[in-house]
Amino acid sequence: MSVEHLLAAVVVLALIVFIGWWFLGKHEQQAQSAKQTAQKQAAIIKVHGGYSPSTVVLKQGVPAEVKFEMHDQTACLSHVVFEQLGIDEDLTKQAVTTVKIPTNEKKTFNFACGMGMFHGKVVVK
């Protein structure tokens, strides 16, 4: 191999490495920002003759949603009430009802059916 050939090979190799770095670098940045915007937590509670699970634990500081999946026909469980949050949701309107839970402080939010017969809680810790 002549010196010119070797030089050309080195230049081509450097170019490939540079292009690879350029694209990989951009990729990494995209993945990172996506992860940040996607940082949230969700818990699913099935409503069927009660709440299952009746207690969910959330991490403090991460935006949180509790999704109530309705599988119950009785009027008793048709509403879910978070008294501390001033929330009274009708669960019969859609299959899944999402309730946003504030996670800025460690706190326990109690919830109950509209008539206060079934209870559950969401613990932020």
Ligand SMILES: [Cu+2]
């Ligand atoms: Cu009830």
